[in-house]
Amino acid sequence: MPPDPITQTLARYGRVTAARWWALAILREAQQPLTPDELFAAAAAATPKAPDRVTVYRALDWLVAKGLVRRIAASDRAARFEVASNNPAHAHFLCTTCGRTWCLPPHPTQWPPLPDGFVAHEAELVVRGQCAHCH
Amino acid sequence: MPPDPITQTLARYGRVTAARWWALAILREAQQPLTPDELFAAAAAATPKAPDRVTVYRALDWLVAKGLVRRIAASDRAARFEVASNNPAHAHFLCTTCGRTWCLPPHPTQWPPLPDGFVAHEAELVVRGQCAHCH
DNA sequence: GTCATTTTTGCAATTCTATTGCATTTGCAT
DNA sequence: ATGCAAATGCAATAGAATTGCAAAAATGAC
Numbered sequence: 001m002p003p004d005p006i007t008q009t010l011a012r013y014g015r016v017t018a019a020r021w022w023a024l025a026i027l028r029e030a031q032q033p034l035t036p037d038e039l040f041a042a043a044a045a046a047t048p049k050a051p052d053r054v055t056v057y058r059a060l061d062w063l064v065a066k067g068l069v070r071r072i073a074a075s076d077r078a079a080r081f082e083v084a085s086n087n088p089a090h091a092h093f094l095c096t097t098c099g100r101t102w103c104l105p106p107h108p109t110q111w112p113p114l115p116d117g118f119v120a121h122e123a124e125l126v127v128r129g130q131c132a133h134c135h
Numbered sequence: 136m137p138p139d140p141i142t143q144t145l146a147r148y149g150r151v152t153a154a155r156w157w158a159l160a161i162l163r164e165a166q167q168p169l170t171p172d173e174l175f176a177a178a179a180a181a182t183p184k185a186p187d188r189v190t191v192y193r194a195l196d197w198l199v200a201k202g203l204v205r206r207i208a209a210s211d212r213a214a215r216f217e218v219a220s221n222n223p224a225h226a227h228f229l230c231t232t233c234g235r236t237w238c239l240p241p242h243p244t245q246w247p248p249l250p251d252g253f254v255a256h257e258a259e260l261v262v263r264g265q266c267a268h269c270h
Numbered sequence: 271g272t273c274a275t276t277t278t279t280g281c282a283a284t285t286c287t288a289t290t291g292c293a294t295t296t297g298c299a300t
Numbered sequence: 301a302t303g304c305a306a307a308t309g310c311a312a313t314a315g316a317a318t319t320g321c322a323a324a325a326a327t328g329a330c
Contacts, residue, residue, distance in 0.1 A: 015297055017307060036287080052309050057288065059307095074209030074261055077317080078287065091247045096256065104247040112226045112242035112260070117267025121231065125247070125260045126209055132252025150326055152278065171316080187280050192317065194278095212287085213316065272330085279324065286317080295308065300301100 009085075013066040019051035019059040024068065024083070033072050033080035033092065033101045036060060074126035075101060091125035097134035144220075148201040154186035154194040159203065159218070168207050168215035168227065168236045171195060209261035210236060226260035232269035 003011070006024050010016040022043045027034065034042070036056050043050040051059065060081055063069035070087075072080040075094050080101050091104040104127065111123050138146065141159050145151040157178045162169065169177070171191050178185040186194065195216055198204035205222075207215040210229050215236050226239040239262065246258050 015306065017297075019308075054289080054310080055308055062307095073211070074259060076208070093249065093253060093255075102250070102253075104249065107245075107247035109244065109247070109260075110242075111262060112239045112244070114228065114239065114262070114264075115237070115267065117270055118228060118237075119264045119270055120228075120262050121264040123260065123262045124209055125244075125258065127246060127249070127255050127258045129249075129254045129256040132250060135252055135254055150277065152326075154279075189281080189318080190279055197278095274329085275327090277324105277326075280322095282320095284317105284319070287315085289314070290312085292311100293309095295306105297306080298304100300303090 009068065013068065014062075017059070018049070019055045020062060022046065022051065023056060023059040023063060027069060027081060027083045030082070032103065033082040035078040035080055037078065039081065072101065072124065072126075074124050091127060093127045093129065093131065095131035095134055096128050097130050100131060102131060144203065148203070149197075152194070153184070154190045155197060157181065157186065158191060158194040158198060162204060162216060162218045165217070167238065168217040170213040170215055172213065174216065207236065207259065207261075209259050226262060228262045228264065228266065230266035230269055231263050232265050235266060237266060 006021055006028070007016050010020050010024065023039060026039055026042045026046070036053070039060070040050070040053050040056045043056065060069060060071075064071050064081070068084055069081050070084040070089075072082065072092055074092070076099060080092075082103070088106045090106040091109065093102040093104050095102070109123070109125055111120065114120055141156055141163070142151050145155050145159065158174060161174055161177045161181070165177075171188070174195070175185070175188050175191045178191065195204060195206075199206050199216070203219055204216050205219040205224075207217065207227055209227070211234065215227075217238070223241045225241045226244070228237040228239055230237070244258070244260055246255065249255060
């Protein structure tokens with residue numbers, strides 16, 4: 001039996017562990033970027049042997065380091081994560097009522113000019129407001 | 136003796152208290168947006184009767200509610216604050232080495248289109264990288 | 271100025287999110 | 301199958317922010 005796609009992807013970057021497998025699997029299915037806590041809850045719902053919270057954090061850090069997952073920082077307090085592969089960078093919408101984060105369609109955003117000597121590594125655009133559900 | 140400009144400004148919106156006065160005074164002098172902790176430290180350095188940390192948080196919340204101060208969320212973990220009046224909205228640069236936040240020049244940024252039923256309230260663009268000092 | 275009312279403050283305790291240390295377990299190359 | 305580096309679980313800790321409540325301070329009325 002050939003390994004499933006998630007295992008294949010993970011194996012290209014290093015060890016395949018249960019925590020990484022679940023994290024990537026859940027993020028692939030997610031409709032929105034998820035907080036570590038939401039991801040943990042989803043894993044706990046999916047399997048009785050869900051990884052520890054700390055392990056979820058470490059799995060996410062690893063996935064981000066490998067470029068498989070993106071961390072979205074500009075939200076309320078918790079970080080959010082979304083799959084990076086086959087998913088071009090895009091802005092996000094944070095609903096200030098329900099707290100959910102939505103992906104906005106990819107859009108050519110021009111960065112503002114940087115002062116001399118400044119080097120940009122990444123940029124992030126977050127729009128806050130009310131989503132269709134909460135409006 | 137006429138009240139100083141900061142007192143005048145605060146009085147237009149409500150009670151003038153020491154914590155609000157110091158918060159607004161320090162933010163006006165600051166070269167970069169400040170975290171509550173940086174603001175607290177600056178106040179403690181400026182006066183032996185500096186307000187409590189909690190009071191700094193509450194003063195900042197109040198100033199934000201009155202529109203005198205802007206909260207910048209998209210950083211590492213701590214929020215940053217900057218004066219809002221006479222200061223058009225602009226993007227920010229977070230140095231991932233020294234942790235300082237810099238203001239970028241105001242720049243026409245076009246927001247991505249929102250899905251039907253979504254209502255934007257504010258948008259925030261954060262660029263991460265290395266500042267001239269750390270590069 | 272003094273008093274009464276309402277708003278703020280300080281302090282301690284608590285919440286929330288994330289990180290660290292370390293012994294144990296697991297993945298996987300051999 | 302086995303050895304060893306890498307990953308995990310658990311408990312403790314850190315950092316940022318919030319909450320409850322009695323004491324203190326700011327304003328408006330006299």
